Amino acid sequence: MVSAPAASSRASGQAPLLGIGQVLARLQPEFPELTPSKLRFLEEQRLVAPARTAAGYRKFSVSDVERITVVLSMQRDHYLPLKVIRTHLEAIDAGETPALPGATSAAAFLAGARRFRRDELIRQAGATASLLDDAVSASLLPAAEYYGDDALGVLRSLVALRAVGIEPRHLRGVRAAAEREAALVERAIAPSRRADAADKARALEQGQELARHLDAVHASVVRASLGRLAR
Known part of the structure; x- marks a missing residue:
């Protein structure tokens, strides 16, 4: 009933x-x-x-x-x-x-989170199929059937970077650095990851919060490094 x-x-x-x-x-x-x-x-x-x-x-x-x-x-x-x-x-x-x-x-x-097929993503980003393939090869984007707004933002950024000669292959270090940071976060939240799925969800939430703090530190370091150009 x-x-x-x-x-x-x-x-x-x-x-x-x-x-x-x-x-x-x-x-x-x-x-x-x-x-x-x-x-x-x-x-x-x-x-x-x-x-x-x-x-x-x-x-x-x-x-x-x-x-x-x-x-x-x-x-x-x-x-x-x-x-x-x-x-x-x-x-x-x-x-x-x-x-x-x-x-x-x-x-x-x-109204509904936007989802893009591969061809739609390429068109919306003003990219080429080869750029998306290169991004996937460099592990900057996943090989997927559908993509979200985050992938669209990444691909648009890669379009702008390619315009000045920065290719996805030049950014492999970004992926490596991200994986090191992810490992730091995983170690930090490990004590919270018990067998219960709800605990795992809470740990994931904490991990995403830590990731945002790492993003803020990373952006600050990059800005400080670029500041040397003005000297």
């Missing part, structure tokens, strides 16, 4: 509510890291509020699934912490139109 929200959904002709397994079947092809525990963790963090059956089972609406997609896309493509995502989604729920860090509109995510 389902709760009132689920029953009213059927009676009104709306799309039927989905169980956790059905939500995973829809979203795991794009977000393979999504697990039942991660869904429960997102609920715990007040990012989604599924209905419940009389027996206590979670039931997700189409809008719940869209919201989960938004949250996971923000995490993956923009490395935003869940508390930032929650604040912005709450502002959207309140009728506001806030901008996320990086001047990305949160409303745009609610």
